[in-house]
Amino acid sequence: MAKTIAIIGGGNLGKSIADGLLSNDFEASKLTITRNRIDFLNAYKDQGVAVTKNNKEAVINSDIIIIAVKPYKIEAVLEEISDEITTDKILVSVVSDFTIEQISNCLSVQPSIVRAMPNTAASVNASMTCMASKNASQSDMEEVTSIFNALGETILIDEQLMDAATVLGACGIAYVLRFIRAMIQGGIEIGFDAKTANKIATQTVKGASELLLKGGNHPEAEIDKVTTPKGCTITGLNEMEHNGFSSALIKGIKTSLDKIS
Ligand SMILES: NC(=O)C1=CN([C@@H]2O[C@H](COP(=O)(O)OP(=O)(O)OC[C@H]3O[C@@H](n4cnc5c(N)ncnc54)[C@H](O)[C@@H]3O)[C@@H](O)[C@H]2O)C=CC1
Numbered sequence: 001m002a003k004t005i006a007i008i009g010g011g012n013l014g015k016s017i018a019d020g021l022l023s024n025d026f027e028a029s030k031l032t033i034t035r036n037r038i039d040f041l042n043a044y045k046d047q048g049v050a051v052t053k054n055n056k057e058a059v060i061n062s063d064i065i066i067i068a069v070k071p072y073k074i075e076a077v078l079e080e081i082s083d084e085i086t087t088d089k090i091l092v093s094v095v096s097d098f099t100i101e102q103i104s105n106c107l108s109v110q111p112s113i114v115r116a117m118p119n120t121a122a123s124v125n126a127s128m129t130c131m132a133s134k135n136a137s138q139s140d141m142e143e144v145t146s147i148f149n150a151l152g153e154t155i156l157i158d159e160q161l162m163d164a165a166t167v168l169g170a171c172g173i174a175y176v177l178r179f180i181r182a183m184i185q186g187g188i189e190i191g192f193d194a195k196t197a198n199k200i201a202t203q204t205v206k207g208a209s210e211l212l213l214k215g216g217n218h219p220e221a222e223i224d225k226v227t228t229p230k231g232c233t234i235t236g237l238n239e240m241e242h243n244g245f246s247s248a249l250i251k252g253i254k255t256s257l258d259k260i261s
């Protein structure tokens, strides 16, 4: 990760990526972050990161440009920086619902363009990042992959699945957090204080994830190990399903996808 990186749009996701990079010992002096209110980036400035409103200057000074503005702003940003984009730079867009072709159409020269869909867990090096490209060279793809590998896990997908990846991987953080919040609320109702309920719920979710990530089993195989016949687990699980637990999640995922595409 020796190259210089600019993050255009230091908001929720841009800052998560910056946090992950810096916690991986990426040299602060090789990172530039832009946004209009640079006073919101003082914490990064204090660490030696270049913070500026000037997107053109950020692009000129960087090898890899990560665009992290809201979808309705990307066209204006690409138009603004187009003259500074050269073919030796790598353009990475984490913007949802804006295709590689649309990006390409906004530029006068064609650098390697990569679409990446990380999530906010990049800040703690636990992102799931789905990536797609059409024209990136193998070495440029390896460069981008090494950045996002440092921030968690990466997979290459077909660009057609990028909206689905946005929903499952990026929105997924919110779905899981709402699940954890409900566990905490239930935990308080059955007797724990909020802090203890939070600790039990979050570690239990981490444990369930690790069982699948490290054990490689289907969730139901692990559920079978917990559900004692006539026991309290299956009784509670069935009550959740009678109330539409799995169905609500599946319908929500499909509704998110309908909204994005
Ligand atoms: N927040 C998330 O969990 C995820 C977001 N995304 C995508 O990332 C993009 C950014 O999302 P968020 O970080 O949530 O939005 P955000 O609004 O928190 O961040 C965008 C930042 O860009 C700045 N900005 C606006 N115009 C600018 C300009 N012309 N030049 C430089 N900076 C400018 C804003 O001040 C803001 O700080 C969106 O396109 C979203 O679809 C993708 C995956 C996850």
Ligand SMILES: O=C(O)[C@@H]1CCC=N1
Pocket (backbone or CB within 6 Å): 096, 166, 170, 171
């Ligand atoms: O809610 C959104 O539209 C964006 C895309 C993925 C996460 N946040």
